[in-house]
Amino acid sequence: PYDIDVEQALLGAILSDNRSMERASALIKPEHFYDPLHGRIFETMSHMIERGGVVVTPLTLHATMKADPGVIETGGQAYFDALQAAAPAIPNIRDYAGILADLAVRRSLIRIGEDIVNTAYDAPTEKDSKAQIxxxxxxxxxxxETNKYGEGALDFHEALRRTVEAAERAAARGGRISGVTSGFHDIDNLLGGLQPSDLLILAGRPGMGKTALGTNMAFHAAKQYMRDLEANAEYPSGSPVLFFSLEMAAQQLSGRILSEQTELEVWKIRNGRFSETxxxxxxxxxxxxxxxxxxxxxTGGIxxxxxxxxxxxxxxxxxIGLIIIDYLQLVEPSRRHDNRVQEITE
Incomplete structure (x- = not known):
């Protein structure tokens, strides 16, 4: 999937108004263009604008790219003149860039799909299905990850609006928290709940209760979410939780939770030694x-x-509104580093 007309419209708009490059470069890169020549044109214009000192026009662009085989084949400066002449009177740069980014992602997905099919057919015997997955x-x-460019800088009005929305959620919950509850009042009072933008790392020596604390947070957040649904709360203070347990099996974690809620020792649950009550x-x-x-x-070694x-x-x-990973050092890095500190940092 591709759209040459949109690519040409975007390049023409930048030639007509170099300031458009700022909005376009926040969303796309040269590799998002289907036509390799258009990708090179975009990259060259970007470098020229970044260096400053020269306005990018069909004339200056041709002077920079006149040795490019694609430029020579398409007619040289005449092609750049045509791009600028065909530019829309009121171009919507963000829409054009968004379309090109979406088409580039689709092409990538098609390539990945083809690779998956070919690998499944022709994979060597030592490469099992888990490795292929x-x-x-x-x-x-x-x-x-390559498609994540964010939304750019926020004006102060928008930032304030989001802050007010968070305060409204906290007020609707009785003036307590604006995020997801941890189930621990002191922690919630300090943090205002577990916020969507937060990455929290719980550190401690072995055997100090990190897993127990994380499990309790997960349980209370999920339980509060069910209570909020039953009460038809406008802003639930709980949420569904995804718990990655790289050390303990799911059965062990659920056994811990059952032990705490029933006030029965874990060994009784494991051995099935219950009284009738x-x-x-x-x-x-x-x-x-x-x-x-x-x-x-x-899943181990994820x-x-x-x-x-x-x-x-x-x-x-x-x-899901809350993700807990137990624990960080057991996560496999996407690539090997020189030392373990760099791997954990990734």
Whole structure:
């Protein structure tokens, strides 16, 4: 999929008004163009505008690119003149750039799909299906990352509006928190809840209770979300949770939660040594907790790319609002580094 007309309209608009390059370069790169010549033209104009001192016109652009075989083939300066002449009177640069970025992503997805099919047919015997899936996830993650350009700078009015919205959510929840509850009042009071923009790292020595704290946060956020739905709350303070457990199995984590909620020792749950009263309490609690929107992925040795891909899928399917990873050092880096510090930093 491609659209040569949109590519030409964008280049013509930049030739007509060099300031348009700022808006375009925030969304696309030269590789987003289907026609390689158009990609080279965009890159050359970008470099000329960045250096400053010269206005990019058909004449100056031709002087810079006159040795390019594609420019010679298309007619030299006459092609640049035609681009500028065909530029829309009131161009919408962001729309043009958005269209080209979307088409480039589609082409990348088609290439990845073809690679997946060819690999599945012709993969060597030592390359099993899990390795093929991991490669596909990494390729999709790379496409997603290269397509992330953000929304650019926010004017102060928009930043203030978002701040007011967060304050409104906190007020609607009784003046307590604007983010997702952690289940711990002191933490929520300090942070205002777990905010969507936050990356929080919990550090501590082995055996200090990091997993227990993370599990409790996940449980309380999911449980509060169910309470909010039952109360028809306009702004839920809980949320569905995705828990990546790289050390413990999902069964162990759920056993911990059941032990805390039933006030039964973990060993009783593992060995099934219940009194009649304890068994009844255990079953009733299990039924009550089974509907919680808490999803545990206990895949060992998972990579950053796989975590990102699975988190995006769960966000689409379950509207995840909180992700917990236990623990950071067990995440496989997408590529090997000289030392472990660099790997963990990635």
């Amino acid at each position: 991991a490669e596909a996830e990494k390729a999709l993650y790379a496409v997603a 304890e068994w009844e309490k255990f079953v009733l609690t299990m039924q009550e907790l089974s509907s919680l929107p808490l999803y545990i992925d206990d 990579s950053i790319a796989q975590i990102a891909a699975r988190a995006r899928r769960m966000k689409r399917e379950k509207n």
